[in-house]
Amino acid sequence: MRWRxxxxxxxxxxxxxxxxTRSPPPLRSDxxxxxxxxxxxxxxDMYGHMNNVVHYQLFDTAIxxxxxxxxxxxxxxxxxxxxxxxxxxxYHAEAMFPDRITAGVSVTRLGGSSVTYAIGLFRNDExxxxxxxxxxxxxxxxxxxxxxxxxxxxxxxxAEITQ
Amino acid sequence: MRWRxxxxxxxxxxxxxxxxTRSPPPLRSDxxxxxxxxxxxxxxDMYGHMNNVVHYQLFDTAIxxxxxxxxxxxxxxxxxxxxxxxxxxxYHAEAMFPDRITAGVSVTRLGGSSVTYAIGLFRNDExxxxxxxxxxxxxxxxxxxxxxxxxxxxxxxxAEITQ
Amino acid sequence: MRWRxxxxxxxxxxxxxxxxTRSPPPLRSDxxxxxxxxxxxxxxDMYGHMNNVVHYQLFDTAIxxxxxxxxxxxxxxxxxxxxxxxxxxxYHAEAMFPDRITAGVSVTRLGGSSVTYAIGLFRNDExxxxxxxxxxxxxxxxxxxxxxxxxxxxxxxxAEITQ
Amino acid sequence: MRWRxxxxxxxxxxxxxxxxTRSPPPLRSDxxxxxxxxxxxxxxDMYGHMNNVVHYQLFDTAIxxxxxxxxxxxxxxxxxxxxxxxxxxxYHAEAMFPDRITAGVSVTRLGGSSVTYAIGLFRNDExxxxxxxxxxxxxxxxxxxxxxxxxxxxxxxxAEITQ
Numbered sequence: 001m002r003w004r005x006x007x008x009x010x011x012x013x014x015x016x017x018x019x020x021t022r023s024p025p026p027l028r029s030d031x032x033x034x035x036x037x038x039x040x041x042x043x044x045d046m047y048g049h050m051n052n053v054v055h056y057q058l059f060d061t062a063i064x065x066x067x068x069x070x071x072x073x074x075x076x077x078x079x080x081x082x083x084x085x086x087x088x089x090x091y092h093a094e095a096m097f098p099d100r101i102t103a104g105v106s107v108t109r110l111g112g113s114s115v116t117y118a119i120g121l122f123r124n125d126e127x128x129x130x131x132x133x134x135x136x137x138x139x140x141x142x143x144x145x146x147x148x149x150x151x152x153x154x155x156x157x158x159a160e161i162t163q
Numbered sequence: 164m165r166w167r168x169x170x171x172x173x174x175x176x177x178x179x180x181x182x183x184t185r186s187p188p189p190l191r192s193d194x195x196x197x198x199x200x201x202x203x204x205x206x207x208d209m210y211g212h213m214n215n216v217v218h219y220q221l222f223d224t225a226i227x228x229x230x231x232x233x234x235x236x237x238x239x240x241x242x243x244x245x246x247x248x249x250x251x252x253x254y255h256a257e258a259m260f261p262d263r264i265t266a267g268v269s270v271t272r273l274g275g276s277s278v279t280y281a282i283g284l285f286r287n288d289e290x291x292x293x294x295x296x297x298x299x300x301x302x303x304x305x306x307x308x309x310x311x312x313x314x315x316x317x318x319x320x321x322a323e324i325t326q
Numbered sequence: 327m328r329w330r331x332x333x334x335x336x337x338x339x340x341x342x343x344x345x346x347t348r349s350p351p352p353l354r355s356d357x358x359x360x361x362x363x364x365x366x367x368x369x370x371d372m373y374g375h376m377n378n379v380v381h382y383q384l385f386d387t388a389i390x391x392x393x394x395x396x397x398x399x400x401x402x403x404x405x406x407x408x409x410x411x412x413x414x415x416x417y418h419a420e421a422m423f424p425d426r427i428t429a430g431v432s433v434t435r436l437g438g439s440s441v442t443y444a445i446g447l448f449r450n451d452e453x454x455x456x457x458x459x460x461x462x463x464x465x466x467x468x469x470x471x472x473x474x475x476x477x478x479x480x481x482x483x484x485a486e487i488t489q
Numbered sequence: 490m491r492w493r494x495x496x497x498x499x500x501x502x503x504x505x506x507x508x509x510t511r512s513p514p515p516l517r518s519d520x521x522x523x524x525x526x527x528x529x530x531x532x533x534d535m536y537g538h539m540n541n542v543v544h545y546q547l548f549d550t551a552i553x554x555x556x557x558x559x560x561x562x563x564x565x566x567x568x569x570x571x572x573x574x575x576x577x578x579x580y581h582a583e584a585m586f587p588d589r590i591t592a593g594v595s596v597t598r599l600g601g602s603s604v605t606y607a608i609g610l611f612r613n614d615e616x617x618x619x620x621x622x623x624x625x626x627x628x629x630x631x632x633x634x635x636x637x638x639x640x641x642x643x644x645x646x647x648a649e650i651t652q
Contacts, residue, residue: 038364041386042542044535046238048402051531052247053219060216060367065424075209076374084215088251098391201527204549205377209370211565216368223530228587239537261554372564378573379545386542401535410541414577
């Protein structure tokens with residue numbers, strides 16, 4: 001796979017990026033929930049690979065689709081909305097249209113009103129993530145934007161995908 | 164401004180997000196380089212505000228445009244390309260089309276082949292960032308994707324925008 | 327379905343849009359090739375429905391993915407690339423994330439170097455398209471951008487999806 | 490400019506695309522209203538030029554921004570929304586990030602509830618459009634999605650940008 005090995009060796013040796021500890025890319029077995037996601041022609045940028053921004057569209061899609069399917073979120077009509085207060089992503093290798101992507105998702109922290117999700121993105125049938133990241137939602141009342149306490153129903157469902 | 168105060172109080176009190184220390188949003192004076200950026204109709208998602216993914220499109224645009232203008236990067240023809248190996252963003256308040264955005268940029272870490280940029284996004288004439296993030300590029304040789312040592316010319320120019 | 331009936335009645339009565347004859351939306355049976363496509367969170371704009379631009383991302387994806395699978399197009403390495411010279415879309419009803427989309431595709435005109443594709447977009451299990459459009463590719467030599475004559479292999483495969 | 494001449498000669502000679510008459514690209518003097526628009530890094534696709542979908546993001550942005558500035562449209566709170574019922578674009582030449590774009594806009598048809606806009610996109614200081622298209626809005630009541638009659642205020646303002 002393009003740029004995985006040379007670049008990972010470089011990053012491991014020099015640890016030039018200090019934002020997150022550069023631990024190895026996660027595996028599929030590190031996640032609880034899986035969603036199949038498609039790539040689009042326009043996802044590839046002028047370097048011929050999936051632009052770094054697209055990964056976040058996939059995070060948003062995987063997490064919100066699960067919340068909608070579980071009946072936890074109704075984005076157009078519900079009283080509660082999820083505001084994104086923090087996101088991050090590490091890129092380990094390239095993916096590109098027309099690859100099939102699998103997103104692995106787990107909950108890594110559950111606060112009173114907030115949830116931190118970890119996401120790994122896997123290319124085609126690979127076991128090692130080409131990218132992984134985090135996504136922090138604070139759930140608020142739609143009009144006032146005030147944080148709300150997550151209900152028992154939410155906590156039960158989030159517990160099922162907690163790492 | 165919508166959701167800044169209630170949400171920031173909540174985040175300060177509970178510190179529910181542990182990825183980065185939730186320090187206060189930066190000010191314009193925390194950055195060295197400024198670019199005016201436009202919003203687009205499609206930037207607003209179904210919550211009526213700029214989708215969390217768009218912020219990263221703005222990071223990419225501000226940094227690469229500066230590199231191109233300085234003659235450091237030639238994305239289609241040059242021997243060197245910048246691979247994004249890590250990005251992150253904290254969201255402090257909403258912005259939305261048709262707001263004007265100013266991106267503030269500084270270099271916060273300069274490695275042998277990598278550069279870490281800090282970015283703040285400012286809405287219209289506000290002095291406090293509605294979002295801020297980081298963006299780590301590793302510069303590699305185009306075809307082999309092997310990291311290259313940054314030249315003196317690069318280092319001189321990056322020094323001018325180092326915090 | 328939202329806005330289909332009132333709006334279609336209005337358009338049929340007044341024929342206010344003259345660009346294309348406002349014939350009724352096509353059915354699945356009007357197409358030869360079908361691709362399942364996913365929606366993304368960010369596809370919905372501030373009106374809560376799929377932004378009018380996303381339809382064109384789906385056109386691009388359905389057609390190019392078929393060309394790649396058939397071995398006709400190799401977007402990164404091949405000698406031939408497809409330049410889009412004209413596109414159009416009529417919107418009959420709303421679709422929205424997290425709907426599943428099916429794209430129906432047919433070839434409606436085959437020139438020496440150009441192909442005109444018709445596309446219908448179908449929401450979930452609906453039989454009537456919520457949008458339909460056209461997409462004209464001219465196939466050119468990658469570096470000179472000069473039109474090339476389509477080979478017999480191309481013509482054979484395009485014939486299979488010609489309406 | 491890349492692909493303008495060879496491709497335009499080809500299209501003029503063969504007229505392979507029948508959707509719209511392939512008249513020559515418009516000039517700046519063919520439009521009444523002008524907006525400066527920026528390109529973004531992610532606008533360039535794997536062919537190194539602005540993806541054909543981005544042109545529609547620019548149409549949407551130029552027209553809606555004018556409507557908002559004129560006080561005609563309040564996308565989040567107003568009683569009236571503009572539904573896009575038809576769009577089309579012809580591509581005459583390539584543009585690419587970091588080009589500056591100017592959008593020229595005119596009204597070409599004013600119905601009871603609908604407006605057809607013509608748009609030309611101009612690259613940097615060029616006088617000839619690299620792309621031009623049309624965009625048809627039907628204005629409807631927000632919740633019922635029923636077409637509304639455009640008021641005298643709307644008609645006065647649209648008259649100012651009518652070709």
